[in-house]
Amino acid sequence: MYAIALKIAVWVLGAAAVVFLSFGAARLVAKESGNALRVGGGIDLGVIEPFATVSADILVRNESVDWVHIEDLITTCGCVKAAMAADSVGPAQAATLRIVADASKAGGERFSQTVFLIARSATGRREQHRIQVTGQIDRSGDLRATPGRLYVVVPEGGEVVRTIELRGSEAGVATLPAEIEYSGANIVVRGDNRDGAIGLAKRTMSVVCRPDAAAGELVKGEIKIILAGEREVASVLPITLEVVKPIAPSPAALFVALTERGATVEVPFALHSFDGSTVRVESIGGDAPVRWRRTDPDSDDVILTFANDEWPTGISRDVIRAWTSQGDVVEVRLVIVRSTVETVGADSGEQPTDQP
Secondary structure (H helix, E strand, C coil), X not given: CHHHHHHHHHHHHHHHXXXXXXXXXXXXXXXXXXXXXXXXXXXXXXXXXCCCEEEEEEEEEECCCCCEEEEEEEECCCCEEEEECCCEECCCCEEEEEEEEEHHHCCCCEEEEXXXXXXXXXXXXXXXXXXXXXXXXXXXXXXXXXXXXXXXXXXXXXXXXXXXXXXXXXXXXXXXXXXXXXXXXXXXXECCCCCCCCCCCCCEEEEEECCCCCCCCEEEEEEEEECCCCCCEEEEEEEEEEEECCEEEECCEEEEEECCCCCEEEEEEEEEECCCCEECEEEEEECCXXXXXXXXXXXXXXXXXEEXXXXXXXXXXXXXXXXXXXXXXXXXXXXXXXXXXXXXXXXXXXXXXXXX
């Protein structure tokens, strides 16, 4: 009786052992069919100061029965770096992944970047994990230039001064005076201090634009405001200078059509200075046959008169030169089209005929 019971017990235990071992093997196979590493979720760095460097740790756990090798750590921005103390994680062990974010190298107010962890197990299985790194950069204390960019119209050989206001909280401007770097456009920056640094009192700077360029050219450059304490670029101000003639004719070019012999065409004409005021015309000259008169003795505007007194017909291109009361000379492009229509037999008394 006892022998039979013993045999039954041995049989039951053996069957249970087979089931247990089979279940355990199936569990290991199922585990190894997925990722060996378990990586914590994303990281929220919270509110970050504009020039701050912050770090956070995340746990990387190996839940497999084999060693796992960390092949690479890739970030989507140079403002984020990732590193691990060891390049391998043993079975049932954990390692720390450190993520460092540099807010001074990030743009905008919302910080959102990704770290990719690439690993390979001893069996050759490759896996990739994605860690999202987010945060909010507090730019309320940033030093900002207003306006954020400059487009300045400058007369040829002259200069124009523009005032730039520096805005930011007390913390943002606490490190002033700052250094100024500018390139490209021919400009000079004046500050409140004699050495050209930005002063604390008015928080303004004057940009003197003196382009060494001819009329019609665009000169581009930029101003960098560098905080003295951090040696970081706090603001970049792009500048475009449009160089124009100090005195411009109105109209800038003339097209005159003379369709009948002896006909005349009158065109109003004026000169305007860079500031928009009218400049008095003292004389009109050049190769083109043109007469001029003032509309009123006290007026600066004149009337140009063109007459079709020349033969043959055709198109002529000339230049009118206008002299101002200051002795400046302004050239105006001129195109004259002359054409005449004669009546057949008008002088001989002959009658027109229908014959070709």
